[in-house]
């Protein structure tokens with residue numbers, strides 16, 4: 001399937017499904033429950049490496065991993081009015097145990113604010129225990145009624161990395177929002193995934209939040225995907241649970257909370273944004289195999305070539321560079337190239353009689369498909385250096401591709417036509433009035449992502465009402 005990566009291509013969706021199934025990452029659409037797929041061994045290893053990455057970032061910033069029950073009683077979920085209202089249509093309910101009707105129906109958690117606040121109310125009595133930063137990496141369930149898509153819009157999110165924090169003051173929770181944003185920046189930067197950070201509009205914040213800050217990225221088809229969100233919850237949930245703590249000045253008050261989460265969409269972004277015509281291009285940080293060694297069969301000296309290949313694989317593995325040798329007799333080198341390129345292995349080492357004779361190896365990069373000859377005794381350093389170059393190249397090229405799809409326009413019709421032709425994100429001057437913001441969605445057919453979390457240059461006139469702009473609003477076609 002020919003797919004030009006840089007053109008905003010309509011068959012991105014087919015490419016995406018093709019890579020996930022052909023590379024045996026995820027078997028999606030065949031398991032007999034809509035919106036749920038099966039992680040296959042290779043994909044499961046990618047998933048484990050992504051989770052290890054976010055775990056490290058959370059653990060080194062004082063977050064403590066916990067594990068809450070999957071089932072949430074309706075009485076808890078209903079505590080925070082806006083929250084239950086927002087999730088009402090998205091909850092899977094358990095209503096029976098064996099042959100008995102349950103007296104209180106139980107939700108499969110769609111997210112865990114109410115479960116965590118309920119238990120914090122038992123655990124936390126005073127400000128000396130604060131702040132607390134918990135997180136869990138669990139499955140959450142949402143009865144999505146729009147078309148489901150593997151990893152992007154599923155009914156079981158299997159890698160929901162949700163963090164929940166609690167603080168003595170609004171300001172300390174605000175500081176935590178900033179910390180969460182810097183953690184998510186590090187996470188996406190380490191994977192070379194580009195993003196814009198926006199404060200979601202009032203009408204599109206998380207149900208139960210004071211405000212929501214979201215990370216959005218642009219997929220190769222030009223559509224925008226929300227890949228992470230950070231919410232300041234204020235006292236909404238602690239008031240709903242009547243949870244008061246003793247403050248430093250001795251007064252009793254409701255503590256303030258935040259929550260933030262990244263779902264399977266992070267893996268969807270790694271596959272979609274870095275992939276190419278040959279399949280996945282895996283980031284070295286999450287690739288289950290970093291180097292595949294392929295011996296080129298030779299009539300004479302065939303055994304020597306294989307020994308040479310085995311020696312190379314052994315020295316790379318001993319240096320901690322996960323390497324696999326593909327000495328499958330039944331496949332030709334060309335078939336092996338196709339097989340491992342589809343799976344996005346960052347480096348391929350080809351060794352034949354020529355390399356044996358000259359004590360060199362030929363290294364082929366998966367990201368640029370460039371080859372280079374390397375002396376055997378420089379192999380380890382060369383591989384390490386090239387893996388670093390791959391990381392840098394993946395990040396810079398994906399940021400450039402995204403930046404080319406973000407444009408500033410000062411006219412609503414131009415914004416509409418831009419979204420229809422190029423998709424991506426348009427930024428228009430905005431007076432800050434929600435009425436004007438909603439009008440922009442109506443008139444462009446796009447969705448308002450919100451205003452830049454940081455660094456908006458404020459100039460021009462609101463494209464709807466003409467009054468002086470306070471900031472810009474980002475509009476896009478989203479998943």
Ligand SMILES: Nc1ncnc2c1ncn2[C@@H]1O[C@H](COS(=O)(=O)NC(=O)[C@@H](N)CS)[C@@H](O)[C@H]1O
Pocket residue numbers: 110111112113142144151152153154155157161162163206226227228229231259260261262263264265
């Ligand atoms: N059906 C879905 N499939 C895949 N990812 C989803 C789905 N619904 C939401 N997400 C992702 O999950 C992230 C967090 O979800 S959320 O509703 O915005 N926020 C929360 O649930 C908060 N409790 C923070 S953990 C979103 O940013 C979005 O990227």
